[in-house]
Amino acid sequence: xxxxxxxxxxxxxxxxxxxxxxxxxxxxxxxxxxxxxxxxxxxxxxxxxxxxxxxxxxxxxxxxxxxxxxxxxxxxxxxxxxxxxxxxxxxxxxxxxxxxxxxxxxxxxxxxxxxxxxxxxxxxxxxxxxxxxxxxxxxxxxxxxxxxxxxxxxxxxxxxxxxxxxxxxxxxxxxxxxxxxxxxxxxxxxxxxxxxxxxxxxxxxxxxxxxxxxxxxxxxxxxxxxxxxxxxxxxxxxxxxxxxxxxxxxxxxxxxxxxxxxxxxxxxxxxxxxxxxxxxxx
Amino acid sequence: xxxxxxxxxxxxxxxxxxxxxxxxxxxxxxxxxxxxxxxxxxxxxxxxxxxxxxxxxxxxxxxxxxxxxxxxxxxxxxxxxxxxxxxxxxxxxxxxxxxxxxxxxxxxxxxxxxxxxxxxxxxxxxxxxxx
Numbered sequence: 001x002x003x004x005x006x007x008x009x010x011x012x013x014x015x016x017x018x019x020x021x022x023x024x025x026x027x028x029x030x031x032x033x034x035x036x037x038x039x040x041x042x043x044x045x046x047x048x049x050x051x052x053x054x055x056x057x058x059x060x061x062x063x064x065x066x067x068x069x070x071x072x073x074x075x076x077x078x079x080x081x082x083x084x085x086x087x088x089x090x091x092x093x094x095x096x097x098x099x100x101x102x103x104x105x106x107x108x109x110x111x112x113x114x115x116x117x118x119x120x121x122x123x124x125x126x127x128x129x130x131x132x133x134x135x136x137x138x139x140x141x142x143x144x145x146x147x148x149x150x151x152x153x154x155x156x157x158x159x160x161x162x163x164x165x166x167x168x169x170x171x172x173x174x175x176x177x178x179x180x181x182x183x184x185x186x187x188x189x190x191x192x193x194x195x196x197x198x199x200x201x202x203x204x205x206x207x208x209x210x211x212x213x214x215x216x217x218x219x220x221x222x223x224x225x226x227x228x229x230x231x232x233x234x235x236x237x238x239x240x241x242x243x244x245x246x247x248x249x250x251x252x253x254x255x256x257x258x259x260x261x262x263x264x265x266x267x268x269x270x271x272x273x274x275x276x277x278x279x280x281x282x
Numbered sequence: 283x284x285x286x287x288x289x290x291x292x293x294x295x296x297x298x299x300x301x302x303x304x305x306x307x308x309x310x311x312x313x314x315x316x317x318x319x320x321x322x323x324x325x326x327x328x329x330x331x332x333x334x335x336x337x338x339x340x341x342x343x344x345x346x347x348x349x350x351x352x353x354x355x356x357x358x359x360x361x362x363x364x365x366x367x368x369x370x371x372x373x374x375x376x377x378x379x380x381x382x383x384x385x386x387x388x389x390x391x392x393x394x395x396x397x398x399x400x401x402x403x404x405x406x407x408x409x410x411x412x413x
Binding site for chain 1 (some may be wrong): 291292296322324325327328329332333334335336374403
């Protein structure tokens with residue numbers, strides 16, 4: 001499969017903050033979540049992909065076209081929902097749609113109407129008069145129907161109520177099934193986003209900890225409760241321990257080590273995704 | 283359509299394998315007859331909160347073993363499977379459950395005669411409760 005987008009060795013310095021080097025490839029049919037604490041560089045990566053900020057080093061390719069080069073055809077393949085929009089306050093949803101829809105040849109009017117109805121978005125009210133959550137819903141309803149192969153979402157469900165989150169997750173699932181598409185979402189550990197993602201790219205203080213396939217990550221982290229206190233030597237894959245409890249990210253090697261050293265394991269359990277993320281970010 | 287698949291995250295059996303085996307059981311047991319449409323890879327990944335990579339792996343295995351078929355542009359459907367394959371799934375799933383029960387008992391240091399006794403007791407209780 002051909003990559004829809006690739007980021008290679010990208011670096012960016014903003015005041016004291018250093019992002020990168022970042023490497024990331026986006027395959028069609030995948031959802032990637034950028035996970036990290038506030039200020040870890042998630043939003044900056046999305047902005048760099050949109051050329052709203054310029055990389056100091058490295059390159060970003062979208063559909064084989066370099067972002068920031070002479071050829072701007074990459075812009076037809078990507079759409080972006082920022083965390084906050086500027087300049088929309090005076091306009092109603094209807095007016096905003098009439099500005100945006102003509103810019104996108106694949107605009108899906110039915111999807112827009114379906115979203116407005118399912119999410120109860122008042123289209124005749126000025127954007128500035130809407131609550132934060134409704135603004136976010138409208139913002140998504142003005143982004144998803146653009147139907148570009150690559151969709152970038154910055155904290156798309158941050159201030160949205162639980163029933164609407166469910167609707168949005170279903171909408172995104174259906175949208176993904178309509179073609180060779182990919183979503184990249186930034187989130188500071190929102191559970192619903194992690195549930196939807198195939199890959200988790202974990203960022204810590206501007207550095208990429210790694211990109212992990214979700215199930216591999218979940219299957220690799222195991223917590224063991226041992227019968228007796230463990231010897232001081234590290235267990236294979238050991239990442240944490242507390243008295244008789246130990247966490248390993250290499251369960252196969254850890255279990256082999258236990259049996260070779262006659263250490264008795266009372267119980268074992270896989271970690272939850274948010275626990276694993278917390279470990280990766282600590 | 284939501285499939286009655288339940289995943290056990292603490293099982294040693296990888297998630298893709300759990301999905302594969304449960305789908306096989308649903309198909310061989312006749313709960314999913316031939317030509318039943320299956321959810322898309324993306325939709326099933328969402329329902330089971332896993333990744334498309336995991337579902338794709340399960341679907342590919344099921345397809346190569348003849349349990350499901352994918353028609354380009356139309357989706358994935360339950361395949362027509364022959365009686366011997368059905369029988370094979372039934373036998374192997376019963377054997378697997380028994381093997382698992384024995385492994386658990388051995389983990390708790392039960393002896394083989396003790397395990398046999400338990401099995402007899404369970405069987406008798408089942409007979410009394412049933413017809």
